[in-house]
Amino acid sequence: MKKALLAPVLCLTLMLMAFRPYAEVEMIKKRVLSERVEVLIPKGFEVMSEQQMDFNYAKAQSRPSVIYTNSKEASIAFTYTDNTADQDMIDMYSENFYKMYSKQYKEAKWFNKGVKEVNGRKVGYMELMKPELGHEVYNLIFFTDVEGKLLMCNFTCADRQKPEWETVAKQIMNSFKTNG
Template sequence: MKKIVLLLLTSCASLLMAARPASEIELVKKRVLSERVEVLIPKGFEVMTEQQMDFAYAHASSRPSVVFTNNNLVSLAFNYSDNDADQDMVQVYQDNFAKAYHKQYKQTTWFGEGVKEVGNRKVGYLEFMKPEMGHEVYTLVFFTDVQGKLLICTFNCADRQKPEWEPLAKRILNSLKANS
């Protein structure tokens, strides 16, 4: 019984965190991927366990290197790929990703896409809302090169959480620092 009560309290705390206004959610600097990347991450987010990753990415063609989450309600995934990349290739990746996503996700609402400068580095991004398992998911994908390889970051939350989390997702993108 104590375990059930503790589980319910933990779930309620996570729901309350997800429902807090963006101005109340603190972002903290974290170094990820063996110190290759520094980025702001919402305080209280934890690294997803192997079991959670197995469940969350059971049907995915590839699995991220690391995922931070607040009990699976909101997630920030980092995929440090084996694909070669440099600053000159960011626009090429952006063009290819945009073309592939537009083709794959036909029922998607697009908010933006392109390449922007973040800390003197080119970062590509795609921002959209897509249907997923019976509901809509807000997604901000952003990517750049890190030590000669492609880093892809994906921020996800439910559509109803977009008003609170979209500004934070953009702050996270704008905080990205890659160690060359």
């Protein structure tokens, strides 16, 4: 009798495992930008080396202040800009960034955009898939003011990895806390 139940139970277990969502990614708290910001980062993500940043951003007008990555599969970049910003300006930045990105990336597929409250602060965000170097890249860009300047954060991964990383990207955005 027990052997007769073993096969269907085993089959059901395998089917449930096949349909389960991607494994949970363990997150750890990190303080970035000289302790100005606290955010959850996936465990295993390391700060990109200066040499790799120089190589990746050799032709860019500006480069991020710090990038955490897991061997090029996914990354979260923090760019602390010189642009003046405060909580009253986040809606304006959100509208302007959407217009700019829509114009620059006409083929982009938009998932969401707007302004939300995260830990008592206004945070603007844009979620899209855009072409980059011959393939599609998932981006969750979010931004807010920190000590009177605009902080831009950009989570990126390849389009095929979006199902695995989209929830993680949103966890990062929703964990964002600033000390200024």
